[in-house]
Amino acid sequence: MSDLLAHLNPPQLAAVTLPAQHALILAGAGSGKTRVLTTRIAWLVSTGQVGPHGILAVTFTNKAAKEMQARLAAMLPINTKGMWIGTFHGLCNRLLRAHYREAGVPSLFQILDSGDQLSAIKRLLKNLGVDDEKFPPRELMHFINAHKEQGIRAAQAEAYDDYTGRRVALYAEYEAQCQREGVVDFAELLLRSYELLTRNEPLRRHYQQRFRHILVDEFQDTNRLQYAWLKLLAGHGGTTPDAAGASVFAVGDDDQSIYAFRGAEVGNMRDLEREFQVANVIRLEQNYRSHGNILDAANALIKHNRGRLGKNLWTEAGAGEPIRVFEGFSDIDEARFVVDEIRELVREGVSRTQIALLYRSNAQSRVLEHQLFSLGVPYRVYGGLRFFERQEIKHALAYLRLIANADDDTAFARVVNFPARGIGSRSAEALQEAAHRANSSLYNAAAGLGGKPGAAVGHFVRLVETLRAETANLPLPETVEHVIEKSGLRQHYLSEKEGQERLENLDELVNAASNFVQEEADTIANNGDAGALASFLAHASLEAGEHQAGEGQEAVQLMTVHAAKGLEFDVVFITGLEQGLFPHENAAQERQGVEEERRLMYVAVTRARRRLYLSHAQTRMLHGQTRYSLPSAFFEEIPEGLLRKISRAPAYAATPPSRKASAYSAEALPMSQTSANGWRIGQNVQHAKFGCGVIVAAEGRGPEARVQINFGPGGMKWLALEYAKLAPA
DNA sequence: CTCCCAGTTATTTTT
């Protein structure tokens, strides 16, 4: 046990060995947060304060849950499988499977991922004859999820106007449809298990007494429902706090809260402190990742935010290099600089996997990729389609879902005519119609219809029935294999010209099933083969798999700043640091928007271990138009002394820029972009009220003429030339 | 049913 606590710094040690009371750990970037969390659990268990049974550890991502699981397995001589360690959604799934009757869901309920949910909503609108122009499915989905994440059911939702009234009604219809089909979306997993525990007192007491210690990772990312769920499990559910409740150990960093846009409430940190009367707030401020200059920059930047819980990172490592700043005259120029610099670093021996290229939005990767590709630098882009989201995989899973639950209309609609078997839109509509009238599932309607609108529908029903019968006693991997074969999926992709990769993925699905069976052997043994299929399907929905994109080993890493959270690299390039892009212009409108952008920048900066580059471009191709921007306001928020402006290394300076000759001078800008009244796009101007800006766009002539100006911190403004008092700057 | 064209739109994303 003593080596368990060895090498912990004083605050870390204090956090790990805190008595069984509520605690809030403010863990700065690179301060050993995961280590504290796992060591805390290991310490609690190995000192006999609590059995593995009494632990509940919650994370946001499967990756984090797995890492915690693995580290614990290495620290403790016991089987860690008995502990409840997982994501919010994974744990709720577990709860609902265990108590499906009490929760009012079928034993083999299916989980809709966001794509499935969207198709379910589209189908609902079609069935009800609702105009999807007036009620865009995406918007409705967001409306429904936002309500669920606030713990609000359709019955309680406020209809403050006619339009919202309609949306609430659709929310109610959606709930009914899900219930009928025996499916549950992501938000529903949480809400349903929250309601289960609220309404079922014996069950609630059982879990409240069972879990003695609740540990939460990335607490700043919790939404309201997740917080309420934690409160309930910790015994803070009723008006009378339960004396026998669990101790909550929450670890988070308000400065790294970057998911407000999807419902995260940083305020939960303060609420926890207040409502749980947290006496133990511990700050982990010693950073083991970055050199001093990088931390100083991060600290100075984040100081511009208000209402922080407060934290200042420091390191024992030296100051290190200054932060390098580069200004390109175009996005292409910027990319060229970045790639030249990368090649130089690689030549000096830096591993490409230790170089990260970060950007605010995915579209920015294009130019960078182009440059990397043309100079033959291996790279890997994060994001994009993941394994279980690929269409061939979703198709195969849909067949499996129908076997497990014939009422799953989303799965039915997906594959009833895939591979094509002559069930076109008219048969599909007839089916929808029949199902709607009979208030039954598509599958039942199809079975009841017999063979009337063409034998094809009957064929499909029989196919599914045959598949179900034939796979009833097969082990999971064989079931998957069988379904791929007999559904005609393999045949279909065999004859498709681009089908090769899809076939490989289908084979990979069989492998995934084998691995799953092996890993979950003990869990599955209790539930039988039907249980194995259901848990595999849940696994597929809850864990979409790796962001697979060219597993190239020695490759430069490209990703959005969001995707970089939690990662670290020796060398980091933050690109596109321009006003309007980063901070993003849409954020200026949102409440607290700019502060969230600043936290995003803080996350980006603190990814770097040894060297940090900040780059921006004067012009950039955006939505097919050339945009002119000022450097990001964030440059002003970092002490000048930490920054060093650099220009291209002499050897590369000679490379002729392609898009425009002679950079850096406004005169070089194309005259075709000249607007009325002598003002030019790209020109720097001064405005009495808004200060300095750049003309970004222009329209109209004479007295109608308007120009759009990017005023940096002042935002983007359209001004009529006739009235605006502009002066050249 | 499939293919093609025109129109639309354009932060960030895990489960």
Added chain:
DNA sequence: TAACTGGGAG
């Protein structure tokens, strides 16, 4: 610019 969607034609 480019990617995706929906509608219409073959």
